[in-house]
Amino acid sequence: MPAPRYLPLLTVLMACTVAAESATDALRLNRFDDPFVQLTQGLDGCPPAEGPLLTLKEANAEAHQRAERGNSCWAAGRCRYSSSFAYDKEIMERVQKAVAADGRFGKTTVWALGQRRWIWLKGCVNSEAEAAALVQLIGSIDDVQAVLNQLTTDPHASPPYRTAD
Numbered sequence: 001m002p003a004p005r006y007l008p009l010l011t012v013l014m015a016c017t018v019a020a021e022s023a024t025d026a027l028r029l030n031r032f033d034d035p036f037v038q039l040t041q042g043l044d045g046c047p048p049a050e051g052p053l054l055t056l057k058e059a060n061a062e063a064h065q066r067a068e069r070g071n072s073c074w075a076a077g078r079c080r081y082s083s084s085f086a087y088d089k090e091i092m093e094r095v096q097k098a099v100a101a102d103g104r105f106g107k108t109t110v111w112a113l114g115q116r117r118w119i120w121l122k123g124c125v126n127s128e129a130e131a132a133a134l135v136q137l138i139g140s141i142d143d144v145q146a147v148l149n150q151l152t153t154d155p156h157a158s159p160p161y162r163t164a165d
Contacts, residue, residue, distance in 0.1 A: 028053035032066065032085070035092035035114040039099045039123075045155040046109035046124035048164040069116055079117075087143050088114035094141050095119060102137055110134065110151065117145035122161040125151050 030036065036051040054062065070083035081087060092114045099105055108130065110123035119138050125131045131151045139147045150161040 025056040028055055030054075031056070031059040032062075032115075034085075035088050035112075037092060037096060037112055039096060039110045039112050040105050040108045042105075042107040043109040043124045043126070043155065047155065047159050049111040049113075049122035049159075050162040050164045052113055052115070066116075073117070084116040084145070087117050091117065091119070091141065091143050095138055095144075098137055098141055099134070105130070105134055108134070109155075112138075117143055118148060119144055119146070120148045120150055120161075122150045122159070123152075124155045124159075125153060127153060 030052050031054050032052065034052040066085065070085045073079035073084040074082045079087075092112065095112055095114070099110075105125075108123065108125045110121055110125070113120040113122065121131075121134060121138070125134065131149055131153070134151070135147045135149050138144060150159075152159050
């Protein structure tokens, strides 16, 4: 019995679907919707920070650890929400408002990433004292558990963070 006429077309369509899924899986996306914002843009030449981008495989590998880290806060009685990641968007709004209202950081270029009540600062400042002041300001915001300083004073040196380029 001869094969149906549509079989070659069906085979090609299935191969295209598999290829498209593989390409989508390889895309680096903000798969957990972690807040990542540019706080300031006043220092030219600062290498742009890459956001929290993951392939599907990387996200799947990280999912279990994120669940454990996020829920441990609740289990220990240190969080109002059942996951520490649930705080991140509202914290980032307060971070943006605090930095804008402070006025000392207009000549810096800084991005912030929020994950589980921790804030990563990435970018360029003019001095270590300026970096320390920014860390202190953000560390004083309600619900911020930690501030990780990945700032540099030399925009031409290799930055201590992953770049978008």
